[in-house]
Amino acid sequence: MHFDWHPVITTWQMIKRNKMRSFLTSLGIIIGISSVIIIISLGAGAQSLLVNEVKEVGTDLIGILPGASEEDGPPASVMGINITTLTDNDAQAILNQVPEITAVSSYVTGSAIASWQNQTVDTSFYGVSPNYLFVESTEVVVGHFFSEEENNSAARVAVLGSGIAEELFANQDPLNARIKINKESFEVIGVMKSRGSSTFQNSDKLIFIPLNTGQKIMLGINHVSVVRGKVKEGSDIDLVIEDVKKILRERHNIDNPEQDDFSVRSQVQALDTLKSLTDALSYFLAMVAGISLIVGGIGIMNIMLASINESTREIGLRKAVGATRRDISIQYLVQTMALSMTGGITGIVFGTIISFLVSVVANYLGYAWDFIVTWQSIVLAVGFTSLVGLLSGWYPAKKAAELNPIDALRYE
Numbered sequence: 001m002h003f004d005w006h007p008v009i010t011t012w013q014m015i016k017r018n019k020m021r022s023f024l025t026s027l028g029i030i031i032g033i034s035s036v037i038i039i040i041s042l043g044a045g046a047q048s049l050l051v052n053e054v055k056e057v058g059t060d061l062i063g064i065l066p067g068a069s070e071e072d073g074p075p076a077s078v079m080g081i082n083i084t085t086l087t088d089n090d091a092q093a094i095l096n097q098v099p100e101i102t103a104v105s106s107y108v109t110g111s112a113i114a115s116w117q118n119q120t121v122d123t124s125f126y127g128v129s130p131n132y133l134f135v136e137s138t139e140v141v142v143g144h145f146f147s148e149e150e151n152n153s154a155a156r157v158a159v160l161g162s163g164i165a166e167e168l169f170a171n172q173d174p175l176n177a178r179i180k181i182n183k184e185s186f187e188v189i190g191v192m193k194s195r196g197s198s199t200f201q202n203s204d205k206l207i208f209i210p211l212n213t214g215q216k217i218m219l220g221i222n223h224v225s226v227v228r229g230k231v232k233e234g235s236d237i238d239l240v241i242e243d244v245k246k247i248l249r250e251r252h253n254i255d256n257p258e259q260d261d262f263s264v265r266s267q268v269q270a271l272d273t274l275k276s277l278t279d280a281l282s283y284f285l286a287m288v289a290g291i292s293l294i295v296g297g298i299g300i301m302n303i304m305l306a307s308i309n310e311s312t313r314e315i316g317l318r319k320a321v322g323a324t325r326r327d328i329s330i331q332y333l334v335q336t337m338a339l340s341m342t343g344g345i346t347g348i349v350f351g352t353i354i355s356f357l358v359s360v361v362a363n364y365l366g367y368a369w370d371f372i373v374t375w376q377s378i379v380l381a382v383g384f385t386s387l388v389g390l391l392s393g394w395y396p397a398k399k400a401a402e403l404n405p406i407d408a409l410r411y412e
Helices: 006-017 019-057 088-097 148-152 162-169 211-219 237-251 267-310 312-320 325-364 375-401 405-410
Strands: 061-066 101-116 119-128 140-143 157-160 178-181 184-192 206-210 226-231 262-266
Touching (some): 019 267, 019 325, 019 375, 061 088, 061 267, 088 226, 088 237, 101 162, 119 162, 119 211, 157 162, 206 211, 237 262, 267 375, 325 375
Parallel strands (some): 119 206, 157 184
Antiparallel strands (some): 061 226, 101 119, 101 178, 140 184
């Protein structure tokens, strides 16, 4: 069986003759495919970051946030709604009444400008309970953490993240120095061990103060933003969560679970929720990026129609010397597929390179971000590119094949 190389040869000649037009024709495909690859890769990288974060923090924690939520949806407080139903008294009741909970810490947070002498840094402060170190499995490397007495008296003491200590004090000893946090004076009593970025927050860039100090002096509130509890090893976390819910319903006078004004999640549940959100966002953005593929397909169709008009006499001559409708159709389908696949392959290469660079930058910034380009995304890109090529080439090929050779030879 003899293979007809004519469509391949004419396609190559067409691309060489019109390099810029061929490039611009494929550009929509290149942008669309690279966008799809990048978005899917970023989604997979974000999920790997979440898994690494949970491994870092541990799976023996539960989080309690103000505001109800759907089973798999984010709590209302995460959506930016300010809810004041959760207090530190709730946290202490949970600690006292649930034997499987070994420690709790309540949290409030706010933005801050910290200064010492001529040094100033924009940061955030965390008002936390004295049990914070145990709950978060971290430690102080210089000085000490604040005590129950200092928390109860709303003492103006601060423990600095290692990054803040370095920015404010450089090589000097920060202990017992007095710094300003939003114009309030605080004594530095310790420096935290470096932890880097965790749960999308660089704890080295934070300032930790007693919970009561954060509530009464810095924010003027009585509620807390979140409570985290450490669960005894070997405990059934699902049963612990149910016990916590019962206590909070009793304290908040809630009879119907559908009226809950709080959300209780384990780290694994929180991870699943975040995964579902990142999946949905990735697919949505990939669909948006796919629109450029449709635009690219329309561009290829327009160029092929213009090419047919330019080659009308050539088509008529080929038909006059014996070329069949099938021969003409194949020629223009091959040209369309060549432009489409060239753009697709280029897009895959560019998308992979950019995804790799994103992972390098993220790891440089301290995030445990994995470089992931899945074979599914490659198959999807190739399949979609082939489909766009076929669809955008079908009509021009059909039009070329249906040209009357006599009319084509007369075409000026």
